Amino acid sequence: MKQLKSLVIAVILLVGMQVTAQSKVAHIDLQALMTTMPEMKTAQDQMKKIQESYDKDFKGMAAEYQTKLQKYEAESTTAGDVLNETRSKEMQDMGGRIQKFQQDAQKELGQKEMDLLKPIMEKAQSAIKKVAKAKGITYVLDATVGSGVIVADGEDLLVAVKKELGF
Known part of the structure; x- marks a missing residue:
């Protein structure tokens, strides 16, 4: 019985090592890929325009607030x-x-960025999958700094994926 258990464990380990040995692993710096994609420049430009619009609205609101505050402080004496109390409530x-505008703007900017x-x-993931499949690669790791990959000595797919995307 003990020999049978040992034999089964040995077979499992042997099969596991063969599967691992047959698996090809590569890496790609996903952040580097995405920052070089032309679509990213367009998205960044759109985000900049939206951000500028929110900034303009916020600055207008803040300027109006400051103007009223100065006026009310000058006239407070x-x-x-009763009027001072009303004005104080208005300023609050x-x-x-x-x-609330700031919070809503941040939320909307975050959602727009995700969209x-x-x-x-x-598109990047699709190209990575296509290149990996063509090269017979089983696993692709993200080699972006801070993503957890410590050693990246395997095949780097960045150039092949860029070629697949046409740039």
Whole structure:
């Protein structure tokens, strides 16, 4: 019985080593690939325009807030308690709207960036899969700095994938 167990374990290990030995592994710096894709420049330009639009709106709101605040502070000594209280509430509401605008703008920018990057990422992944399949590669690791790949001595697919994408 013990010999049978040992034999089964030895066979499993042998088969596992053969499968591992037959697997080809390559790597690609996905970040380098995506930053060189022409679509990325277009997406970055779109994001810059949207960001500038939000910045312009925010600066306008902030300028209006500052103008009102200065006016109300200058008139506070002669305005009376009821008017000062009303103005104080108005400024708090305006500050809250500005803060909400900032939060909403950040959320919308993040969503827009995801929407713009998704098709670029899918195109890159499709090209990587195509090149890997053509080269008989079983596993492709992301060699982007900080992605967890410590040694990247295998085949680098960056040039082949760029060629597949046409640049």
